[in-house]
Amino acid sequence: MRKPEIMSPAGYWPQLHAAIEAGADAVYFGLTHFTARAKVGFTLDELPEVMKTLHRRGVKGYVTFNTLVFDHELRAAATALAEIAAAGADAIIVQDVGIAALARRIAPDLPIHGSTQMSITSAEGVALAARYGVSRVVLARELSLAEVAAIRARSPIELEIFVHGALCVSYSGQCFSSEAWGGRSANRGQCAQACRLPYDLIVDGQHRPLGAARYLLSPGDLAAIDEMATIARLGVSALKIEGRYKDAEYVAITTNAYRRALDAAWAGLPPDLTSTDRLHLEQVYSRGLGPHFLRGTNHQAVVEGRAPRHRGLLMGRVVRVRSDAILIAPEPGREAAPLKPGDGVVFDAADWRSPEEPEEGGRIFTVTPVGDGLLALTFAKGAINPRRIRAGDLLWRTSDPQTERVARPFVQPAAPVRRQPVRVEAIARAGAPLKLRWTLVDRPDLTVTVQSSEPLTTAQNRPLDEATLRDQLSRLGDTAYQLAELAAVIEGNPFVPVSLLNQLRRQAVAAFAELQGQPPAITIHDPVRALDEMLAAVAPAAPPDTTQLHLLIRSPDQLAAAIALQPDSITLDYLDLEGLKPALAQVRAAGIAVRIAAPRVLKPEDERVVRFLRKLDAPLLVRSTGLLEMLRDDPAVELTGDFSLNAANILTADLLLGLGLQRLTLTHDLNADQIAHLAERIGGSRLEAIAYHHLPVFHTEHCVFCRFLSNGTSYKDCGRPCERHRVALRDSHGRAHPVIADVGCRNTVFGAEAQEASKYLDRWRAAGIAHYRLEFVHESAAQITNVTEAFRAYLNQQIDAAELGRRWRQSAPQGVTEGSFFVPANYQYIPLM
Template identity: 55%
Template sequence: MPSAAQPSILPARPRVKPEVMSPVGGPRQLRAAVEAGADAVFFGVEGFHARAKVGFSNEELPEIMRGLHERGVQGFVTFNILVFDRELREAERQLMHLAQSGVDAIIVQDHGVARLAREICPDLPIHGSTQMSITSAEGAELARRFGASRVVLGRELSLRDIGRIAAATDIELETFVHGALCVSYSGQCFSSEAWGGRSANRGQCAQACRLPYDLLVDGQRRELGDARYLLSPGDLYALHQVPELVNLGVNCLKIEGRYKDAEFVALTTAAYRKAVDEAWAGLPLSVSAQEERDLEQAYSRGLAPHFLSGTNHQTVVRGRAPRHRGVRVGTVRGTTERGVLVELAEEVKPGDGLVFDPANWRTPEGREEGGFLYGLWQGGRQVETVRPGELAELRFGRGAVDPARVRPGDPVWRTHDPALGARVRPLVEASDPVHTRPVTAHFRGHVGEVPALTLTDEQGRSVTATLPDPLAPARNRALDEAGLREQLGKLGGTGHHLAALTVDLGGPGFLPVSALNALRRDAAERLTARRGQAPERRVAPRLDDVLREGTTPQPAAHDPQPRLHVLVRTPEQLDAALAQRPDSITLDYLELYGLKPSVERVRAAGIEVRVASPRILKPTEQNLQKFLLSLGAGLLVRSGGLLEGLQGAPDLPALTGDFSLNAANVLTTRALLDLGLGRVTPTHDLNARQITELASLVGPERLEVIAYGHLPVFHTEHCVFCRFLSQGTDYTNCGHPCESHRVALRDERGRAHPVMADVGCRNTVFEGRPQVAGAHLEGWLAAGLRDFRLEFVHETPGQVAEVIRLHRAALAGEVGAAELEGHLAALAEQGTTQGSLFVPQEFERLPALPVL
C-alpha cells in the first residue's frame, strides 16, 4: 500500500469542502453510491457517452434525478464523446431532454457541443471532461470560453501542478482520486481507432494498452522479464492525498469505474467520504489496514497515487499483468498431487477466489491457473485456519487448477473474497436510507394557534407543516424542548437526520405523540418533495440558428493548385524535404535547441516554415509559448492551453490547429477558427467521407488534411525509454536514452510501432504502418480541399523524398490512386493502411447535415 501524502503545499484558493463523486453504471451502483455518502454521481444516458455498455435510458432519467435530489445527491450526465456532423440534430434533442429532466450538469468533451448546450439551455451547468486534455490554467480557461463552469483535470498532474492551476484560475476543479488509469492522455488515444475502427473518443475503447508487447531497441528485442504489459498502468489510489487536495481548494474528488460492481462503488465511496469529512474537520486520516485491504480486494491492478505524488516512471507501469489482482496472500513453494503448497502472507478460507500469477511472459497464451479454494491442509490434515508465515497445501475443485502449470516463486493473489460482500451488503442492499443529510427544525407552539414545524435542509430550502387544530392548554405534562427533540428527531426512513432544533413555545400546551408524529411525517414528506422538484429551465432548440450564425463557407477558387505540407522529425528528414521543395515544412523535433537553425535553413530556402507545439503543456511548460513565438515561424497548434495562451498576443504568426484539438464537427471547427487559426486539421476520428462533408460546412480552404502519416496511437506521460533503458525515475536522472536509441513496440501480430519522446518527455507510440489517403484524394480534390500534409516518423531520407514525389505526382493527376497506393505499400517495410480514413458501409445510415 502507498505511504502518506507528499509534503504540504500552501493553499492556492479558498478552502472548500470537495464533493465526493461516484461512478454509476446501473441501479445497484446508484443505490450503493447514495447510501455510502456520495455528494454526486456520474452516469451515461443512452448515446453520446464514453461507456457505451452501461447507463440508463431516457425514460428512466427524470425519476432517477428526482430520487437523487430527494437524497441530496447531484446527478451529472456524461456527454463526453466527440459528436459527428450527422449526429448534431440528435445531440440537440438529447441535450434538451437532459436539461428538462433536471440533471445537475453535463460532462462534455466536444467544445462545439459545449457551446451548443449553452445556447440550448443557459441554465444547464457544463463541466469540461478530462477528455479535453486539460493540464493547465490556460486549458481550463479555454473550456470556460465554451461554457464550462468546472473542468476535470488530466490524471497525469501532480499535487504541485494542481496547486499551480488552482492559483491561476477560479474555475471549479475536479480531479480523479481512485480507479483505473489510461496510459494515454484522455482524448489523445487513437489506438482503438487505428487497430479496430473503434474510437476511444466515441466510447468504444478496445483497451489495446492492456495487451503485451515486445520492446525493440535499435531493432533488437529487449528481454522484459515479467513486464511485457508495458503500457498497462496500475490503478490510482489517492486516499492519503485527500487532505492536500482539500487544502488546495479542489472542488470535487472523482472515483473512476462505471464498469465496476456495486461493492466497488460502496467501498470506495465510503472510504473517500470519511477521508473528506475528516480532512474538512482538521482530523488526521483514520483509515485502517482492513479498510485499505478491502479497497485493494474490491479491484486493483496495484494501488498507488502515481502521478499525483510526482513522476516516477519505474512505478506507474509494473507490467506484470493487466488484470485485477486484489490482495497478495502468499507465494508458491511447491506442488502436490492434489494441490499447491503456499507460504501464506494473509489468512485465506474456503470460498476465496485465488489466482497463481506466472507473469504471462512464461505462458504465451496468457492463461492463468486459479479457482475457488476448497480447503487447506497441513501435515495431511484439513485445517480451518493457517497463520501468516506458515506453509499450507491449498486444494481446489476437480480440474480447477493444473499443478503442473504452477511454479515455485509464483505470487498468489486473492481476486475474490466472499466476506467482502457481506461487509458491504448493508450499503448495497439497504431498504432504508443509511447515509442521511442534516436538517434543522423549528417548532412553534402557542396555545390557541395551530402548531407549525419548519424543516430546512443544508442548501437552505425550507418547508412548513401545520396541524389542523389549535394547540390546547396542557392539563398534565406540557410540551418541552426535550420531548420535542425526541419525537421530531425520529426521521428514520426519510433520508434526513435532525442536526439542530429550536422551539418557540407560548404557554403550556399539549399535543399527543400521534399528532407530533403526524406533523413530523408531513414536514419530512414536504421537504423530500421540495428537494425532488426539477429546476425550472429555459430550453429551446438552437442548432439551426447556431449554424446560420457561423461563417458561411466561401466557394473555393476555380481549380487552385494543391499544396503539400511536410512534417519532419529529424535533421536528416529535413535535408530530404528541402530538396523536394514542398509548399511548407513543419519541424517537430525532440530537442528544442535544434529548431532555430533548422527554421533558418527552411526560411533561407524560400519555403514557408512552421514549428509544431507539444500536445500537452503543464503549468510550468506554458513558457514554451514565448520560445516558439521567438522563432518567427508559423505554429502548428496542438494544445488547447497554448491556443488559449495565444489569445490577445501581438504579432502572431500564421496558426494552424492540429488533429489533437479534436475538431470533429462544424461547430467545433468554426469555434477554433474564430480563435485565430487559419486552418484546422480534423481529428483522426473522422473518416474520409466525413472530412469531405466537414469541408462543405466550413469551407475546404479552412481545412488541412493528412494524406500520409503514422497514426499517433498512444500519447502518454509514462516514458518507456526511462522505464526500460535506465534506472532513473524521470528526466533529471534517466540519462536521456531517447536521444541515443530508437525504440518500437511489437504487438502480438508482429507489427512494430515506433516510440518517440517529445520535449516534455511524453511518449508517442505511432502505428507502424503509414496511413495513406490515396483512395480518397480524388474525392477530396473534387470537394475543394487543397492543403495536404505528409507526416514522417522513422522514415529514411530516401523514403521521405519518394513519398513527397509520389504525392506531388498524384495531386497533379500523373499517378492514379491504385498506383500511388502500390508504390507507398512497397516503400513501407510493414505495408500501409487506410486506418481511420476507411469509410464503413453503415456510415450512410444517418443523413448528412445540410449547409445552411
Template identity: 55%
Template structure:
C-alpha cells in the same frame, strides 16, 4: 487568484440501479452516468452501461430526494450528421432535471449552454485540460467546471487552482488510461472503433515486446508495457481539500455495486475528516478491502509526482486484488504457499505466472477448498507460515504452477458480507442533515419548519390550536426526542430551535404526525425538477454559420488553386530530404528544442514557409514553451488547447494552424476554433475520409488541412517507456535520456512494430507502425475543394521521405493514378500500409443527411 474554500463533493460512478443505490447509501454527493435514448446514438463514453432516457426523470427524482446530484456524461465527439439528434437529447436531459452535463466536444458544450443557460456544463477530462489556460478555454465554450487530466501532480493541481476560479474536479480512484484521455487513437487505428466515441478496445492492456535499435530487449516478467496500475489517492485527500478542489471523482462505471459502495464510503470518510481538520483514520483492513474490490495495483501514481518505475509494472493487465502469498512448491493434490495474508475456504485465488510460458495460456486458479499443514486440515494459518492449498477437482494444474509465483486473492466472500448493509438496506443508511424549528403558542396552531442543507424549507401545521398543559408541558428536550425520530426518511436532525409560549401540551401522536408530514413534504420538494429556460438553438446556429460561410467563401476565379503539400519532419536528416523536394511548407516537430532555431533558419533561407509544432500537452510549469515557440518567428502548428488560449492576447502572433489533437469533429467545433484565430484546422482522426469531405462542405475546404500520409499517433502518454525499461531512473533528471540515443518500437501480437518517440516534456507517442495513406480518397478530397495536404514522417529514412513526397506530387500533377500512388507508398513502407482511420464503413450513406446551412 483567490479560490473560495469549499468542501469537495464525493462523486461516484454509476452503471445501473444497484450501483446508484450503493453510491447513495455510502454517502456520495454526486453520481455520474450515461443515458441511452430509445433510438439513435448514445453520446457517452461507456456505451455498455447506463440508463434509458425514459427512466431518467425517476432517477433524478430519486437522487434529489436523497440530496445527491446527478451528472450525465455527454462525453464523446459528435459528428455533423448527429447534431440534430444531439440537440434533441440535450433538451431531454435539461428537461429531466440533470444537475450538470460532462461534455468533451467544445462545439457541443457551447450548443448545450445556448440551449439551456441554467444547466451547468463540466469540461470532461477528455478535453485534455492540464493548465489554467486549458480551463479558461473550456470557459469560453460555456463550462463552469473542468475535470483535470489524471497525469497531474498535486503541485500541478495546486498551481492551476491558484490561477483560475473555475470549479476543478480531479480523479482520485480507479483505472488509469495510459494515454491522455481524448488523445488515444489506438481503437480507431486498429479496430475502427473510437475511444472518443465510447468504444475503447483497451489496446493498452495487451502484451507488447520492446525492440531497441531493432533488437528485442529481454524485459523479464514485464509484457504489458502500456498497462498502468490503478489510481488510489485516499491519502492525498487532505491536500486536495486544502487546495480548494471542488470535486473528487471515482472512476468505474463498469464496476459492480460492491466496488462503488466501498470506494464511496472510504472517500466520504476521508473528506469529512479532512474538512473537520482531523487526521485520516483509514485502517489497514479498510485499505485491504479497497484493494480486494478491484485493483491492478493501487497507488497515487502521477498525483504524487513523476516516477516512471511505478506507474506500469507490466506483469498483468487485469484485476489482481490482494497478494496473499508466494508459491514454494507443489504436491499431488495442491500447492504449497507461504502465506502473507490469511486465506479461508471459498476465497478465489490465482497463481500469477507473469511471462514464463510461451504461449501464455490461461492462468491457474480457483476457489480454495481447504488448507493443510503436516497432513492435517486446519482452519487458519498465520501469515509467514506455509500451507498446502487445495482446490476443487481440475481447478488447478500443479504442473502449471512454479515456485516463486505470486498468489493473489481475486475474490473474498467475506468482503461481500461486510459491504452487504450498504447494498441491501431497507431504510436509508446515509442521511442528510435537517434543522427544525417548532412554534408552539397557546391558542395558535402548532407549526414545524424543516430546512435541508440546501436551504429548502417546508412548514406544516396541525388543524387545532395548542391547548394548555395539564401535566407535562412541551419543552425543548421532549421536542428534540420526538422530532429527532427521522429513521426511514433519509434525514437526521442536526439542530432544533423552539419558540414556546405558555405551558402548552401536544400528544406524542400529533408530534409524530407533524414530523412525518414535514419530512414527506420536504422530500417531495427536493425531488421536483428545476424550472429552466430551454430553447432549441441548432437551426439558428447553423443558419448563421451558413450565412458566414457564403460571405467568407473565396471568390470564383478562372484558375483552380493548385494543391499544396505540407511536410512534417522529426529529424535533421529528414529535413535535408524535405528541403531538396521543396514542398509548400515544412513543419518541424523535434524532440530537442535546441535544434529548432537553426533548422527554422535553414528552411527560411531556401524561401519556404516554416512551421513549428507545439507539444500536445502543456503543464503549468511548461508555459515558457509558448515564449520559446514565438521567439522562433515561425508559424505554429497548435496541438494544445491551453496554448491556443494562451495565444489569444499575444500581439503580432504568427499564423496558426490547429492540429488533429484539438479534436474538431463537426462544424460547430471547427468554426469555434477558427474564430480563435486559426487559419486552418486539421480534423480529428476520429473522422473517416467521407466525414472529412462532409466537414469541408460545411466550413469551407480552404479552412481544412487534411493529412494524406502519416503514422497515426495511437497513444500519447505521460508514462515514458524509455525511462521505465531502459534505465533505473525515475524521471528526466536521472534517467540518462535513453530517448536521445536509442530507437524504440513496441511490437504487438500481430508482429507489427510501432515506433515510440518522446517529446520535449518527456511524454511518449506510440505511432502506428504502418503508414496510413489516403490515396484512394484524395480524388474525392480534391473534388470537394480541399487543397492543403500534409505528409508526416516518423522513422522514415531520408530516401523514403523523398520518395513519398515525389509520389504525392506526381499524383497531384495527374501523373500517377490513385492505385499507382498506393502501390508506390506500399513499396516504400517497411511493414506495409493501412487505410486506418480513413476507412469508410459500409452503410455510411444510410446515415442521416448533413445539416443544411
C-alpha cells in the same frame, strides 16, 4: 474555500443507489448515447426518475455527454441537451467545445463541466474551456498535486481531479488506438483497451526481453487516499472516483473510504481508515494501487506490467507444489485479512508463462498452517491444475466474501444509511395551532412548514415538553432524514397527542421528498432553433487555394531529403529543441516556408517551451487548447490547428478557426467521407488534410524509454536513452509500432502501417481541400522521397489515385492501411439539414 465534493460513478441503478448510501455528494452517469462509456447508462426516459432519486437524497447528478459529436448527430444532440436540462440535471460533462457552446445556447442556466477528454493540463486550457461556458474542468490525470495547485491559482472556474480508479496510459482525448486497430473510437465511447494488451519491446531492431513486464502499456490504478490532507486544502471543487463499468460493491467501498478520508482531513483529523479498510479498498478492484502522477514523475512506478486486469491483494508466493496442496509463504502485512476458505485466488506465473496462456485460479477449499510460517492451500477437485503452478509464482486474492459483506449495508440496505440532517423549529402554544418548521441543515433554502388543523388545548395531566417533542420527531425510521437540531418554544402547557406529532412528521417528510424531487425552474430555449442560429453564424467558406504540399519530419536525418523535395512547407517535429535552430536556418536558406510542431501537452512548467518556440519567429502547428488560448491574440504568430484539437463537427471547427487559426486539421475520428462533407460546408481552404502518416495511437506521460532502458525515474536521471535508441512495440500480429519521445519526454506510439488516403483524394480535391500534409516517423530519406514524389505526380495528374496507392504500398516501411479514413461499404452520409 469550500469542501470538495466526493463524486462517484454509476453505470446503472445498483451503482447509483450504492453511491448514495456510501456518502457521495454527487454521482456522474451516462445516457445510452453521447457518452464515453457506451456499454452502460440510463435511457433518456429514465433520467427524470434518476434525478428525482438523487435529489431526494441530497445528491447531485451530473450527466456525461462526453463524446465527440458528428455533424449528422447535432440535431439529436441539441434535443437531448434540452431534455437533460428539463429533467433537472445538475450539470452536463462534455468533451466537444462545440457542444459546450450549443448547450449554453440551449440552456444558459445548466452548468457545463469540461471532461478530462478535453486534455486540459494548464490554466490556459481551462480559460479556453471557460470561453464556451464551461464552469468546471476535469483536469488530466497526469498532473501532480503541485501542478494542480499552480493551475488552481490561475483558474477562473472550478476544477475537478480524479482520486481513484483506472488510469489510461494515453492522455484522455488523445488515444486513437481503438480507431486505428478496431474502427471504434475511444472519443466516441468505444475504447477497445489496446493498452491492456501485451507487447514486445524492440530496441534498435532487436527484441529486448522484459521478463514479467509484458504488459508495458498497462498502468496500475490510481489511489489518492493517502494524499487527502493535501487534496482537501488544494482548492479543487470535486474528487472523482473512476469506474462506470465497475459493480456496486466497488462503488460502495471506494465511495465510503474517500468520504471518511475527506471528512477527517477537512476537520484536521487523522485519516478515519483502518488497515483493514485499506485492504478492502485494494481488494474490491485494483491492478495495484498508488498515487502515481499525483506525486510527480516516477516512470518506474506507473507500469509494473505483469498483468492488465484486476489482481486484488498480493497474498503470498508459492514455495512448493505438492500433489495434495499448494504451499505458500504469506505476504507480510496481511494479518488483518488473512487467506480463508471461500477466497478467490489466481496464481501469477508472468515470470515464465506467455501472456496468451490462461492463468490458474479458483476458490480456496482449505487453509492449513504447516510450519515455518507456511500455509497449505487446497482446492476443489479439478478447480486448478497443479502442474501449471511453479515455485515462485505470486498468489493474488481476487475476491473476498468479507469485502462483499462490508459493502452489503450500502448495496442492500435495510434502511437508508445516509440521512440528511434537519433542523426543526417548533412553536407549541395552548390556544394556537402547533407549527413545525423543518429545514435541511445542508440546504437552508429548502424549508417545509406543517401545522395542526386545530388549536392546541391546555393539558390536564401531561403537557408537551421538549424531550417528548424530540423523541417523537426523531422517529424518522426508514426515511432519508435525521433530526439534528430542535428549537422549541412551548407556552401555556399545551396538550399534543402523540398521533398528531406522528401525522405532522409524516407530512413534513413527504413534503420534503416532493420539494427535493422537483426539477429546478430553468430557461430552456428551443434546441432546433438554437442550433440553426449557430449554424447560420458559421463563417462563410473562404475562396479555394492553390494546392499545396506540406511535409512533416521528426529527425535531422530526414531534413535533407525533405529540403531536396522543395515542398510548399516543412514542419519540424523535433525532440531536441536546440536542434530546431539550425534546421530552421537550413529550410529558410532553401527558400521553403517552415513550421514548428508544438507539443500536444503543455503543463504549467512548460512555459519555457512556449517562450522558446515564440523566439524562433516561425509559424506553429498548434496541438493543445492551452497553447491556442495563449497565442490566439498574437498577430505575429501564424497558427495551424492540428488533429489533437479534436474538431469533429462544423460548430467546433468554426469555433476553433475563429480563435486565430489559419487552417485546421480535423480529428482522426472522422472517416474520409465525413472530412469531405465538412470541407464542403466550412470551406476546403480552411482545412489541412493528412494524406499519409502513421496514426499517433497513444500519447502518454509514461516514458517507455525511461522505464525499460534506464533505472531513472524521470528525465533528470534517465540518461535520455530516447536520444540514442529507436524503440518500437511489437504486437501479437507482428506489427512493430514506433515510439518517439517529444520535448516534454512524453511518448507517442505510432501505428506500424502508414495510414494513407489515396482512395479518397479525388473526393477530397472535389470538396475543395487544397492543403495536404505527409508525415513521417522512422522513414528513411529514400522512402520520404518515394512517398512525396508519388504524391506530387498524382497532384500533377501524371498518375491516378490507384497508382498512387500502389506506389505508397511499395514505399511504406511496414505496409499501408486506410485506418481511420476507411468508409464502410454500407456507409451512407446523413446530411445536416
